[in-house]
Amino acid sequence: MTEPEILSRVQRVFVDLFDDPGIVLDRDTTAADVDGWDSLATVELMIELEDEFGVRFATGEMTQMENVGELLDRIARRLGSGGTEPGA
Numbered sequence: 001m002t003e004p005e006i007l008s009r010v011q012r013v014f015v016d017l018f019d020d021p022g023i024v025l026d027r028d029t030t031a032a033d034v035d036g037w038d039s040l041a042t043v044e045l046m047i048e049l050e051d052e053f054g055v056r057f058a059t060g061e062m063t064q065m066e067n068v069g070e071l072l073d074r075i076a077r078r079l080g081s082g083g084t085e086p087g088a
Contacts, residue, residue, distance in 0.1 A: 053079065
């Protein structure tokens with residue numbers, strides 16, 4: 001799966017979770033850029049992304065990511081390894 005394909009699916013998850021069709025993500029997007037993206041939303045986001053991509057994140061891993069680009073990279077690595085890569 002290409003990065004633009006992953007980003008498109010991640011963006012759909014964000015739009016649904018935050019109920020905001022105007023969300024536009026790029027690699028530099030951070031939690032500060034998305035209204036309502038707090039620690040609780042991070043947990044919900046992790047669950048939704050795990051379901052969307054069939055991958056698993058280590059506990060606390062999402063809070064270590066500084067931007068959407070890091071999230072995309074981790075999803076891509078997991079998809080490339082069959083989705084079983086442990087938390088990095």
